Amino acid sequence: MAVARNMRRTSPITIVLASLMAFGFLCFLFSSPSPPVSTSSTTSDSRLEDTAEHPLSPPTKPFIPQPVQNDGRHVQAPPVVKYDLNALTASSDASNKAERILILTPLARFYQGYWDNVEKLSYPHKLISLGFIIPHTKDGDAALSSLEKAIARTQTGTEQNRFASITILRQDFDPPLASQSEKERHKLKNQKARRESMSRARNSLMFTTLGPSTSWVLWLDSDIVETPNTLIQDLTSHNxxxxxxxxxxxxxxxxxxxxxxxxxxxxxxxxxxxxxxxxxxxxxxxxxxxxxxxxxxxxxxxxxxxxxxxxxxxxxxxxxGVGGTALMVKADVHxxxxxxxxxxxxxxxxxxxxxxxxxxxxxxxxxxxxxxx
Missing domain, CATH: 3.90.550.10 (Spore Coat Polysaccharide Biosynthesis Protein SpsA; Chain A)
Known part of the structure:
Protein backbone atom coordinates (compact mmCIF):
# COMPACT_ATOMS: atom_id res chain seq x y z
CA MET A 1 0.00 0.00 0.00
CA ALA A 2 1.41 3.41 -0.95
CA VAL A 3 2.40 5.79 1.84
CA ALA A 4 0.37 8.99 2.00
CA ARG A 5 2.13 12.10 0.64
CA ASN A 6 1.92 14.02 3.91
CA MET A 7 3.64 11.12 5.76
CA ARG A 8 6.65 11.31 3.42
CA ARG A 9 7.32 14.99 4.05
CA THR A 10 10.32 15.79 6.26
CA SER A 11 9.48 17.23 9.65
CA PRO A 12 10.65 20.88 10.23
CA ILE A 13 12.28 19.80 13.50
CA THR A 14 14.44 17.29 11.63
CA ILE A 15 15.62 20.02 9.26
CA VAL A 16 16.58 22.32 12.14
CA LEU A 17 18.53 19.59 13.97
CA ALA A 18 20.38 18.59 10.80
CA SER A 19 21.34 22.23 10.16
CA LEU A 20 22.66 22.66 13.70
CA MET A 21 24.74 19.47 13.41
CA ALA A 22 26.22 20.55 10.07
CA PHE A 23 27.06 24.01 11.46
CA GLY A 24 28.75 22.48 14.51
CA PHE A 25 30.79 20.11 12.34
CA LEU A 26 32.03 22.97 10.17
CA CYS A 27 33.07 24.98 13.25
CA PHE A 28 35.01 22.01 14.58
CA LEU A 29 36.68 21.36 11.22
CA PHE A 30 37.96 24.90 10.70
CA SER A 31 38.76 25.89 14.26
CA SER A 32 42.50 26.53 15.09
CA PRO A 33 44.15 24.36 17.75
CA SER A 34 45.44 25.98 20.87
CA PRO A 35 49.14 26.80 20.83
CA PRO A 36 51.37 24.28 22.63
CA VAL A 37 52.57 25.26 26.06
CA SER A 38 56.33 25.52 26.40
CA THR A 39 57.66 23.76 29.48
CA SER A 40 61.28 24.79 29.13
CA SER A 41 63.38 27.48 27.54
CA THR A 42 66.89 27.47 26.10
CA THR A 43 69.17 30.47 26.05
CA SER A 44 71.89 31.12 23.53
CA ASP A 45 74.46 30.78 26.30
CA SER A 46 73.62 27.11 26.81
CA ARG A 47 74.17 25.93 23.23
CA LEU A 48 77.23 25.27 21.15
CA GLU A 49 78.08 27.87 18.53
CA ASP A 50 77.21 25.51 15.72
CA THR A 51 74.07 24.08 17.27
CA ALA A 52 71.54 23.23 14.60
CA GLU A 53 68.29 25.21 14.69
CA HIS A 54 65.94 23.42 12.34
CA PRO A 55 64.25 20.00 12.22
CA LEU A 56 66.33 18.83 9.26
CA SER A 57 69.57 19.41 11.12
CA PRO A 58 72.29 16.80 10.68
CA PRO A 59 72.21 14.29 13.52
CA THR A 60 75.83 15.03 14.40
CA LYS A 61 74.76 18.27 16.06
CA PRO A 62 72.29 18.84 18.89
CA PHE A 63 68.96 20.29 17.78
CA ILE A 64 67.33 23.27 19.53
CA PRO A 65 63.66 23.66 18.53
CA GLN A 66 62.55 27.09 17.41
CA PRO A 67 59.78 29.01 19.19
CA VAL A 68 56.32 28.61 17.70
CA GLN A 69 53.64 31.17 16.86
CA ASN A 70 50.08 31.13 18.16
CA ASP A 71 48.97 29.33 15.02
CA GLY A 72 51.30 26.42 15.82
CA ARG A 73 53.74 27.09 12.99
CA HIS A 74 57.46 27.67 13.35
CA VAL A 75 58.59 31.28 13.10
CA GLN A 76 60.67 30.36 10.05
CA ALA A 77 60.58 27.47 7.66
CA PRO A 78 63.73 25.32 7.75
CA PRO A 79 66.30 27.27 5.73
CA VAL A 80 68.23 26.03 2.74
CA VAL A 81 71.66 25.32 4.19
CA LYS A 82 74.89 25.19 2.21
CA TYR A 83 77.81 23.18 3.57
CA ASP A 84 81.38 23.72 2.39
CA LEU A 85 82.80 20.22 2.73
CA ASN A 86 86.10 21.44 1.27
CA ALA A 87 86.68 23.25 4.56
CA LEU A 88 86.09 20.08 6.58
CA THR A 89 89.30 18.52 7.88
CA ALA A 90 90.19 14.99 8.96
CA SER A 91 93.72 15.32 10.27
CA SER A 92 96.29 13.89 12.66
CA ASP A 93 95.46 16.72 15.07
CA ALA A 94 91.76 15.98 15.33
CA SER A 95 91.22 17.13 18.90
CA ASN A 96 92.93 20.52 18.57
CA LYS A 97 91.10 21.15 15.29
CA ALA A 98 87.76 20.25 16.92
CA GLU A 99 87.02 17.57 14.35
CA ARG A 100 83.72 15.82 14.97
CA ILE A 101 83.67 12.07 15.59
CA LEU A 102 80.71 9.80 14.88
CA ILE A 103 80.78 6.52 16.83
CA LEU A 104 78.47 3.93 15.26
CA THR A 105 77.48 0.65 16.91
CA PRO A 106 75.13 -2.12 15.75
CA LEU A 107 73.62 -3.22 19.06
CA ALA A 108 71.99 -6.62 19.56
CA ARG A 109 72.92 -6.85 23.24
CA PHE A 110 73.82 -4.17 25.74
CA TYR A 111 77.04 -4.54 27.70
CA GLN A 112 77.58 -2.10 30.54
CA GLY A 113 81.32 -2.44 30.00
CA TYR A 114 80.89 -1.03 26.47
CA TRP A 115 79.09 2.06 27.76
CA ASP A 116 81.52 2.58 30.64
CA ASN A 117 84.41 2.41 28.19
CA VAL A 118 82.82 4.93 25.80
CA GLU A 119 82.17 7.29 28.71
CA LYS A 120 85.87 7.15 29.64
CA LEU A 121 87.08 8.24 26.19
CA SER A 122 89.16 11.37 26.68
CA TYR A 123 88.30 12.96 23.32
CA PRO A 124 86.03 15.98 24.00
CA HIS A 125 82.54 14.55 24.34
CA LYS A 126 80.98 17.70 22.86
CA LEU A 127 82.62 16.64 19.58
CA ILE A 128 81.38 13.04 19.75
CA SER A 129 78.03 11.85 18.41
CA LEU A 130 76.75 8.33 18.93
CA GLY A 131 74.58 6.21 16.66
CA PHE A 132 72.98 2.81 17.33
CA ILE A 133 70.86 0.39 15.35
CA ILE A 134 68.94 -2.26 17.27
CA PRO A 135 66.98 -5.26 15.94
CA HIS A 136 63.29 -5.81 16.71
CA THR A 137 63.88 -8.88 18.88
CA LYS A 138 63.38 -9.74 22.54
CA ASP A 139 67.10 -9.23 23.15
CA GLY A 140 66.95 -6.03 21.12
CA ASP A 141 64.10 -4.67 23.23
CA ALA A 142 66.08 -5.43 26.39
CA ALA A 143 69.18 -3.80 24.88
CA LEU A 144 67.18 -0.69 23.99
CA SER A 145 65.82 -0.39 27.53
CA SER A 146 69.29 -0.68 29.07
CA LEU A 147 70.79 1.71 26.53
CA GLU A 148 68.13 4.37 27.18
CA LYS A 149 68.79 4.17 30.93
CA ALA A 150 72.54 4.57 30.38
CA ILE A 151 71.97 7.50 28.02
CA ALA A 152 69.65 9.22 30.48
CA ARG A 153 72.26 9.02 33.25
CA THR A 154 75.03 10.38 31.04
CA GLN A 155 73.10 13.11 29.25
CA THR A 156 71.67 14.49 32.49
CA GLY A 157 75.05 14.35 34.24
CA THR A 158 77.92 16.80 34.10
CA GLU A 159 78.12 18.79 30.88
CA GLN A 160 81.68 17.60 30.25
CA ASN A 161 80.51 13.99 29.99
CA ARG A 162 77.53 14.62 27.73
CA PHE A 163 77.76 13.68 24.08
CA ALA A 164 76.81 16.11 21.31
CA SER A 165 73.94 13.95 20.05
CA ILE A 166 72.70 10.37 20.16
CA THR A 167 70.64 8.60 17.48
CA ILE A 168 68.89 5.26 17.99
CA LEU A 169 67.44 3.35 15.03
CA ARG A 170 65.42 0.12 14.98
CA GLN A 171 66.05 -2.32 12.15
CA ASP A 172 63.22 -2.58 9.66
CA PHE A 173 64.14 -6.17 8.77
CA ASP A 174 64.34 -9.36 10.79
CA PRO A 175 67.75 -10.69 11.88
CA PRO A 176 68.71 -13.97 10.20
CA LEU A 177 69.59 -15.71 13.50
CA ALA A 178 67.19 -16.29 16.35
CA SER A 179 70.06 -16.60 18.81
CA GLN A 180 72.87 -14.09 19.32
CA SER A 181 75.07 -16.50 21.26
CA GLU A 182 78.73 -16.49 20.27
CA LYS A 183 78.51 -20.15 19.23
CA GLU A 184 75.65 -19.53 16.81
CA ARG A 185 77.08 -16.27 15.47
CA HIS A 186 80.35 -17.90 14.47
CA LYS A 187 79.04 -21.06 12.80
CA LEU A 188 80.26 -21.23 9.21
CA LYS A 189 76.80 -22.04 7.81
CA ASN A 190 75.39 -18.87 9.38
CA GLN A 191 78.06 -16.48 8.16
CA LYS A 192 76.76 -15.41 4.76
CA ALA A 193 73.24 -14.56 5.93
CA ARG A 194 74.51 -13.06 9.19
CA ARG A 195 77.11 -10.82 7.62
CA GLU A 196 74.85 -9.70 4.78
CA SER A 197 72.30 -8.70 7.41
CA MET A 198 75.05 -6.90 9.36
CA SER A 199 75.96 -5.01 6.20
CA ARG A 200 72.39 -3.79 5.78
CA ALA A 201 72.32 -2.66 9.40
CA ARG A 202 75.67 -0.85 9.13
CA ASN A 203 74.65 0.89 5.91
CA SER A 204 71.30 1.99 7.34
CA LEU A 205 73.06 3.41 10.38
CA MET A 206 75.79 5.14 8.41
CA PHE A 207 73.56 6.69 5.74
CA THR A 208 71.16 8.00 8.40
CA THR A 209 73.66 9.54 10.81
CA LEU A 210 76.55 10.77 8.66
CA GLY A 211 76.24 14.55 8.78
CA PRO A 212 78.10 17.25 6.83
CA SER A 213 80.13 18.18 9.92
CA THR A 214 81.45 14.65 10.53
CA SER A 215 85.21 14.25 10.01
CA TRP A 216 85.74 10.70 11.28
CA VAL A 217 83.58 7.61 11.76
CA LEU A 218 84.53 5.09 14.45
CA TRP A 219 82.79 1.73 14.07
CA LEU A 220 82.78 0.19 17.54
CA ASP A 221 81.24 -3.21 18.25
CA SER A 222 78.92 -3.48 21.24
CA ASP A 223 81.09 -6.10 22.95
CA ILE A 224 84.25 -3.98 22.92
CA VAL A 225 84.62 -3.31 26.64
CA GLU A 226 88.25 -2.25 26.98
CA THR A 227 90.27 0.28 24.98
CA PRO A 228 92.78 2.98 25.87
CA ASN A 229 90.85 6.13 26.79
CA THR A 230 92.87 7.88 24.09
CA LEU A 231 91.51 5.51 21.42
CA ILE A 232 90.19 8.27 19.15
CA GLN A 233 93.32 10.43 19.40
CA ASP A 234 95.55 7.40 18.85
CA LEU A 235 93.74 6.17 15.73
CA THR A 236 93.29 9.59 14.12
CA SER A 237 96.92 10.54 14.80
CA HIS A 238 98.01 8.23 11.97
CA ASN A 239 95.90 10.28 9.52
CA GLY A 321 90.70 -6.80 4.65
CA VAL A 322 89.53 -5.27 7.91
CA GLY A 323 87.32 -6.22 10.83
CA GLY A 324 84.78 -3.86 12.30
CA THR A 325 85.40 -4.25 16.03
CA ALA A 326 87.07 -0.81 16.29
CA LEU A 327 87.39 0.55 12.77
CA MET A 328 88.32 4.21 12.22
CA VAL A 329 87.34 5.65 8.83
CA LYS A 330 87.67 9.14 7.42
CA ALA A 331 84.13 10.30 6.72
CA ASP A 332 85.08 11.22 3.16
CA VAL A 333 85.74 7.55 2.43
CA HIS A 334 82.07 6.83 3.15
Missing amino acids: RPVIVPNCMQRYYNTDTKQNDIRPYDFNSWIDSSTAQALGDTLKPDEILLEGYAELPTYRTLMAYQADTKNPRPKRVIDLD RDGAMFPAFPFYHLVETEGFAKMAKRLGYSVHGLPDYFV
Whole structure:
Protein backbone atom coordinates (compact mmCIF):
# COMPACT_ATOMS: atom_id res chain seq x y z
CA MET A 1 0.00 0.00 0.00
CA ALA A 2 1.41 3.41 -0.95
CA VAL A 3 2.40 5.79 1.84
CA ALA A 4 0.37 8.99 2.00
CA ARG A 5 2.13 12.10 0.64
CA ASN A 6 1.92 14.02 3.91
CA MET A 7 3.64 11.12 5.76
CA ARG A 8 6.65 11.31 3.42
CA ARG A 9 7.32 14.99 4.05
CA THR A 10 10.32 15.79 6.26
CA SER A 11 9.48 17.23 9.65
CA PRO A 12 10.65 20.88 10.23
CA ILE A 13 12.28 19.80 13.50
CA THR A 14 14.44 17.29 11.63
CA ILE A 15 15.62 20.02 9.26
CA VAL A 16 16.58 22.32 12.14
CA LEU A 17 18.53 19.59 13.97
CA ALA A 18 20.38 18.59 10.80
CA SER A 19 21.34 22.23 10.16
CA LEU A 20 22.66 22.66 13.70
CA MET A 21 24.74 19.47 13.41
CA ALA A 22 26.22 20.55 10.07
CA PHE A 23 27.06 24.01 11.46
CA GLY A 24 28.75 22.48 14.51
CA PHE A 25 30.79 20.11 12.34
CA LEU A 26 32.03 22.97 10.17
CA CYS A 27 33.07 24.98 13.25
CA PHE A 28 35.01 22.01 14.58
CA LEU A 29 36.68 21.36 11.22
CA PHE A 30 37.96 24.90 10.70
CA SER A 31 38.76 25.89 14.26
CA SER A 32 42.50 26.53 15.09
CA PRO A 33 44.15 24.36 17.75
CA SER A 34 45.44 25.98 20.87
CA PRO A 35 49.14 26.80 20.83
CA PRO A 36 51.37 24.28 22.63
CA VAL A 37 52.57 25.26 26.06
CA SER A 38 56.33 25.52 26.40
CA THR A 39 57.66 23.76 29.48
CA SER A 40 61.28 24.79 29.13
CA SER A 41 63.38 27.48 27.54
CA THR A 42 66.89 27.47 26.10
CA THR A 43 69.17 30.47 26.05
CA SER A 44 71.89 31.12 23.53
CA ASP A 45 74.46 30.78 26.30
CA SER A 46 73.62 27.11 26.81
CA ARG A 47 74.17 25.93 23.23
CA LEU A 48 77.23 25.27 21.15
CA GLU A 49 78.08 27.87 18.53
CA ASP A 50 77.21 25.51 15.72
CA THR A 51 74.07 24.08 17.27
CA ALA A 52 71.54 23.23 14.60
CA GLU A 53 68.29 25.21 14.69
CA HIS A 54 65.94 23.42 12.34
CA PRO A 55 64.25 20.00 12.22
CA LEU A 56 66.33 18.83 9.26
CA SER A 57 69.57 19.41 11.12
CA PRO A 58 72.29 16.80 10.68
CA PRO A 59 72.21 14.29 13.52
CA THR A 60 75.83 15.03 14.40
CA LYS A 61 74.76 18.27 16.06
CA PRO A 62 72.29 18.84 18.89
CA PHE A 63 68.96 20.29 17.78
CA ILE A 64 67.33 23.27 19.53
CA PRO A 65 63.66 23.66 18.53
CA GLN A 66 62.55 27.09 17.41
CA PRO A 67 59.78 29.01 19.19
CA VAL A 68 56.32 28.61 17.70
CA GLN A 69 53.64 31.17 16.86
CA ASN A 70 50.08 31.13 18.16
CA ASP A 71 48.97 29.33 15.02
CA GLY A 72 51.30 26.42 15.82
CA ARG A 73 53.74 27.09 12.99
CA HIS A 74 57.46 27.67 13.35
CA VAL A 75 58.59 31.28 13.10
CA GLN A 76 60.67 30.36 10.05
CA ALA A 77 60.58 27.47 7.66
CA PRO A 78 63.73 25.32 7.75
CA PRO A 79 66.30 27.27 5.73
CA VAL A 80 68.23 26.03 2.74
CA VAL A 81 71.66 25.32 4.19
CA LYS A 82 74.89 25.19 2.21
CA TYR A 83 77.81 23.18 3.57
CA ASP A 84 81.38 23.72 2.39
CA LEU A 85 82.80 20.22 2.73
CA ASN A 86 86.10 21.44 1.27
CA ALA A 87 86.68 23.25 4.56
CA LEU A 88 86.09 20.08 6.58
CA THR A 89 89.30 18.52 7.88
CA ALA A 90 90.19 14.99 8.96
CA SER A 91 93.72 15.32 10.27
CA SER A 92 96.29 13.89 12.66
CA ASP A 93 95.46 16.72 15.07
CA ALA A 94 91.76 15.98 15.33
CA SER A 95 91.22 17.13 18.90
CA ASN A 96 92.93 20.52 18.57
CA LYS A 97 91.10 21.15 15.29
CA ALA A 98 87.76 20.25 16.92
CA GLU A 99 87.02 17.57 14.35
CA ARG A 100 83.72 15.82 14.97
CA ILE A 101 83.67 12.07 15.59
CA LEU A 102 80.71 9.80 14.88
CA ILE A 103 80.78 6.52 16.83
CA LEU A 104 78.47 3.93 15.26
CA THR A 105 77.48 0.65 16.91
CA PRO A 106 75.13 -2.12 15.75
CA LEU A 107 73.62 -3.22 19.06
CA ALA A 108 71.99 -6.62 19.56
CA ARG A 109 72.92 -6.85 23.24
CA PHE A 110 73.82 -4.17 25.74
CA TYR A 111 77.04 -4.54 27.70
CA GLN A 112 77.58 -2.10 30.54
CA GLY A 113 81.32 -2.44 30.00
CA TYR A 114 80.89 -1.03 26.47
CA TRP A 115 79.09 2.06 27.76
CA ASP A 116 81.52 2.58 30.64
CA ASN A 117 84.41 2.41 28.19
CA VAL A 118 82.82 4.93 25.80
CA GLU A 119 82.17 7.29 28.71
CA LYS A 120 85.87 7.15 29.64
CA LEU A 121 87.08 8.24 26.19
CA SER A 122 89.16 11.37 26.68
CA TYR A 123 88.30 12.96 23.32
CA PRO A 124 86.03 15.98 24.00
CA HIS A 125 82.54 14.55 24.34
CA LYS A 126 80.98 17.70 22.86
CA LEU A 127 82.62 16.64 19.58
CA ILE A 128 81.38 13.04 19.75
CA SER A 129 78.03 11.85 18.41
CA LEU A 130 76.75 8.33 18.93
CA GLY A 131 74.58 6.21 16.66
CA PHE A 132 72.98 2.81 17.33
CA ILE A 133 70.86 0.39 15.35
CA ILE A 134 68.94 -2.26 17.27
CA PRO A 135 66.98 -5.26 15.94
CA HIS A 136 63.29 -5.81 16.71
CA THR A 137 63.88 -8.88 18.88
CA LYS A 138 63.38 -9.74 22.54
CA ASP A 139 67.10 -9.23 23.15
CA GLY A 140 66.95 -6.03 21.12
CA ASP A 141 64.10 -4.67 23.23
CA ALA A 142 66.08 -5.43 26.39
CA ALA A 143 69.18 -3.80 24.88
CA LEU A 144 67.18 -0.69 23.99
CA SER A 145 65.82 -0.39 27.53
CA SER A 146 69.29 -0.68 29.07
CA LEU A 147 70.79 1.71 26.53
CA GLU A 148 68.13 4.37 27.18
CA LYS A 149 68.79 4.17 30.93
CA ALA A 150 72.54 4.57 30.38
CA ILE A 151 71.97 7.50 28.02
CA ALA A 152 69.65 9.22 30.48
CA ARG A 153 72.26 9.02 33.25
CA THR A 154 75.03 10.38 31.04
CA GLN A 155 73.10 13.11 29.25
CA THR A 156 71.67 14.49 32.49
CA GLY A 157 75.05 14.35 34.24
CA THR A 158 77.92 16.80 34.10
CA GLU A 159 78.12 18.79 30.88
CA GLN A 160 81.68 17.60 30.25
CA ASN A 161 80.51 13.99 29.99
CA ARG A 162 77.53 14.62 27.73
CA PHE A 163 77.76 13.68 24.08
CA ALA A 164 76.81 16.11 21.31
CA SER A 165 73.94 13.95 20.05
CA ILE A 166 72.70 10.37 20.16
CA THR A 167 70.64 8.60 17.48
CA ILE A 168 68.89 5.26 17.99
CA LEU A 169 67.44 3.35 15.03
CA ARG A 170 65.42 0.12 14.98
CA GLN A 171 66.05 -2.32 12.15
CA ASP A 172 63.22 -2.58 9.66
CA PHE A 173 64.14 -6.17 8.77
CA ASP A 174 64.34 -9.36 10.79
CA PRO A 175 67.75 -10.69 11.88
CA PRO A 176 68.71 -13.97 10.20
CA LEU A 177 69.59 -15.71 13.50
CA ALA A 178 67.19 -16.29 16.35
CA SER A 179 70.06 -16.60 18.81
CA GLN A 180 72.87 -14.09 19.32
CA SER A 181 75.07 -16.50 21.26
CA GLU A 182 78.73 -16.49 20.27
CA LYS A 183 78.51 -20.15 19.23
CA GLU A 184 75.65 -19.53 16.81
CA ARG A 185 77.08 -16.27 15.47
CA HIS A 186 80.35 -17.90 14.47
CA LYS A 187 79.04 -21.06 12.80
CA LEU A 188 80.26 -21.23 9.21
CA LYS A 189 76.80 -22.04 7.81
CA ASN A 190 75.39 -18.87 9.38
CA GLN A 191 78.06 -16.48 8.16
CA LYS A 192 76.76 -15.41 4.76
CA ALA A 193 73.24 -14.56 5.93
CA ARG A 194 74.51 -13.06 9.19
CA ARG A 195 77.11 -10.82 7.62
CA GLU A 196 74.85 -9.70 4.78
CA SER A 197 72.30 -8.70 7.41
CA MET A 198 75.05 -6.90 9.36
CA SER A 199 75.96 -5.01 6.20
CA ARG A 200 72.39 -3.79 5.78
CA ALA A 201 72.32 -2.66 9.40
CA ARG A 202 75.67 -0.85 9.13
CA ASN A 203 74.65 0.89 5.91
CA SER A 204 71.30 1.99 7.34
CA LEU A 205 73.06 3.41 10.38
CA MET A 206 75.79 5.14 8.41
CA PHE A 207 73.56 6.69 5.74
CA THR A 208 71.16 8.00 8.40
CA THR A 209 73.66 9.54 10.81
CA LEU A 210 76.55 10.77 8.66
CA GLY A 211 76.24 14.55 8.78
CA PRO A 212 78.10 17.25 6.83
CA SER A 213 80.13 18.18 9.92
CA THR A 214 81.45 14.65 10.53
CA SER A 215 85.21 14.25 10.01
CA TRP A 216 85.74 10.70 11.28
CA VAL A 217 83.58 7.61 11.76
CA LEU A 218 84.53 5.09 14.45
CA TRP A 219 82.79 1.73 14.07
CA LEU A 220 82.78 0.19 17.54
CA ASP A 221 81.24 -3.21 18.25
CA SER A 222 78.92 -3.48 21.24
CA ASP A 223 81.09 -6.10 22.95
CA ILE A 224 84.25 -3.98 22.92
CA VAL A 225 84.62 -3.31 26.64
CA GLU A 226 88.25 -2.25 26.98
CA THR A 227 90.27 0.28 24.98
CA PRO A 228 92.78 2.98 25.87
CA ASN A 229 90.85 6.13 26.79
CA THR A 230 92.87 7.88 24.09
CA LEU A 231 91.51 5.51 21.42
CA ILE A 232 90.19 8.27 19.15
CA GLN A 233 93.32 10.43 19.40
CA ASP A 234 95.55 7.40 18.85
CA LEU A 235 93.74 6.17 15.73
CA THR A 236 93.29 9.59 14.12
CA SER A 237 96.92 10.54 14.80
CA HIS A 238 98.01 8.23 11.97
CA ASN A 239 95.90 10.28 9.52
CA ARG A 240 95.04 7.19 7.45
CA PRO A 241 91.82 6.81 5.44
CA VAL A 242 91.04 3.43 7.06
CA ILE A 243 92.80 2.01 10.10
CA VAL A 244 91.96 -0.78 12.53
CA PRO A 245 93.57 -1.92 15.81
CA ASN A 246 94.05 -5.55 16.84
CA CYS A 247 91.08 -6.98 18.73
CA MET A 248 91.94 -9.52 21.42
CA GLN A 249 89.83 -11.52 23.88
CA ARG A 250 90.48 -11.98 27.57
CA TYR A 251 89.88 -15.54 28.84
CA TYR A 252 90.91 -18.00 31.52
CA ASN A 253 93.61 -20.36 30.26
CA THR A 254 92.87 -23.79 31.69
CA ASP A 255 96.35 -25.03 30.73
CA THR A 256 98.27 -22.38 32.66
CA LYS A 257 95.50 -21.78 35.22
CA GLN A 258 95.86 -18.04 34.63
CA ASN A 259 94.00 -15.21 32.92
CA ASP A 260 95.28 -14.75 29.40
CA ILE A 261 94.53 -13.05 26.07
CA ARG A 262 94.10 -14.55 22.62
CA PRO A 263 93.42 -13.28 19.08
CA TYR A 264 89.75 -12.66 18.37
CA ASP A 265 89.16 -10.74 15.12
CA PHE A 266 90.43 -12.62 12.06
CA ASN A 267 88.90 -10.30 9.46
CA SER A 268 91.96 -8.02 9.26
CA TRP A 269 94.33 -9.64 6.81
CA ILE A 270 96.81 -9.37 3.95
CA ASP A 271 95.60 -11.24 0.88
CA SER A 272 97.31 -14.31 -0.53
CA SER A 273 97.60 -15.87 -3.97
CA THR A 274 95.91 -18.96 -2.55
CA ALA A 275 92.85 -16.95 -1.50
CA GLN A 276 92.72 -15.22 -4.87
CA ALA A 277 92.90 -18.56 -6.69
CA LEU A 278 90.21 -19.96 -4.41
CA GLY A 279 88.03 -16.97 -5.19
CA ASP A 280 88.35 -17.71 -8.91
CA THR A 281 86.68 -21.11 -8.34
CA LEU A 282 83.65 -19.69 -6.53
CA LYS A 283 80.25 -18.97 -8.00
CA PRO A 284 79.21 -15.30 -8.23
CA ASP A 285 77.00 -15.53 -5.12
CA GLU A 286 79.58 -17.34 -2.95
CA ILE A 287 81.87 -15.60 -0.46
CA LEU A 288 85.27 -16.20 1.09
CA LEU A 289 85.41 -16.22 4.87
CA GLU A 290 88.42 -16.01 7.13
CA GLY A 291 89.22 -18.08 10.21
CA TYR A 292 87.58 -21.35 9.11
CA ALA A 293 89.45 -24.60 8.44
CA GLU A 294 86.97 -25.41 5.67
CA LEU A 295 88.27 -22.39 3.72
CA PRO A 296 92.08 -22.44 3.86
CA THR A 297 93.08 -19.08 2.41
CA TYR A 298 96.61 -18.83 3.89
CA ARG A 299 96.20 -15.10 4.23
CA THR A 300 98.46 -13.24 6.64
CA LEU A 301 96.23 -12.47 9.62
CA MET A 302 96.97 -9.34 11.62
CA ALA A 303 95.70 -11.15 14.72
CA TYR A 304 98.88 -13.25 14.62
CA GLN A 305 101.22 -10.38 13.78
CA ALA A 306 101.07 -8.92 17.28
CA ASP A 307 104.28 -8.65 19.27
CA THR A 308 102.90 -9.19 22.76
CA LYS A 309 106.35 -9.22 24.42
CA ASN A 310 107.67 -5.97 22.93
CA PRO A 311 104.64 -4.22 21.43
CA ARG A 312 105.03 -1.09 19.34
CA PRO A 313 101.53 0.42 19.39
CA LYS A 314 102.33 2.85 16.56
CA ARG A 315 103.54 0.15 14.15
CA VAL A 316 101.44 0.29 10.97
CA ILE A 317 100.98 -2.40 8.33
CA ASP A 318 99.09 -2.40 5.05
CA LEU A 319 95.95 -4.55 4.89
CA ASP A 320 93.53 -5.87 2.28
CA GLY A 321 90.70 -6.80 4.65
CA VAL A 322 89.53 -5.27 7.91
CA GLY A 323 87.32 -6.22 10.83
CA GLY A 324 84.78 -3.86 12.30
CA THR A 325 85.40 -4.25 16.03
CA ALA A 326 87.07 -0.81 16.29
CA LEU A 327 87.39 0.55 12.77
CA MET A 328 88.32 4.21 12.22
CA VAL A 329 87.34 5.65 8.83
CA LYS A 330 87.67 9.14 7.42
CA ALA A 331 84.13 10.30 6.72
CA ASP A 332 85.08 11.22 3.16
CA VAL A 333 85.74 7.55 2.43
CA HIS A 334 82.07 6.83 3.15
CA ARG A 335 80.97 9.98 1.32
CA ASP A 336 82.86 8.81 -1.77
CA GLY A 337 80.78 5.64 -1.81
CA ALA A 338 82.59 3.04 0.28
CA MET A 339 79.90 1.11 2.13
CA PHE A 340 79.44 -2.39 3.49
CA PRO A 341 78.33 -4.62 0.60
CA ALA A 342 75.39 -6.83 1.52
CA PHE A 343 76.19 -8.86 -1.59
CA PRO A 344 79.33 -10.68 -2.72
CA PHE A 345 81.75 -7.96 -3.81
CA TYR A 346 84.75 -9.78 -5.27
CA HIS A 347 83.49 -12.66 -3.06
CA LEU A 348 83.68 -10.47 0.05
CA VAL A 349 80.94 -8.97 2.23
CA GLU A 350 80.55 -6.57 5.15
CA THR A 351 83.79 -5.12 6.59
CA GLU A 352 86.09 -7.15 4.33
CA GLY A 353 84.01 -6.08 1.35
CA PHE A 354 84.21 -2.49 2.63
CA ALA A 355 88.02 -2.66 2.62
CA LYS A 356 87.98 -3.96 -0.95
CA MET A 357 85.59 -1.19 -1.98
CA ALA A 358 87.70 1.49 -0.30
CA LYS A 359 90.81 0.25 -2.11
CA ARG A 360 88.95 0.19 -5.43
CA LEU A 361 88.12 3.86 -4.78
CA GLY A 362 91.83 4.63 -4.35
CA TYR A 363 92.07 4.67 -0.54
CA SER A 364 94.69 2.80 1.46
CA VAL A 365 93.78 0.42 4.29
CA HIS A 366 95.94 -0.11 7.36
CA GLY A 367 96.20 -1.97 10.64
CA LEU A 368 97.92 -1.58 14.02
CA PRO A 369 99.02 -5.11 15.04
CA ASP A 370 100.42 -3.99 18.43
CA TYR A 371 97.58 -1.67 19.44
CA PHE A 372 95.05 -3.75 21.36
CA VAL A 373 91.34 -3.38 22.10
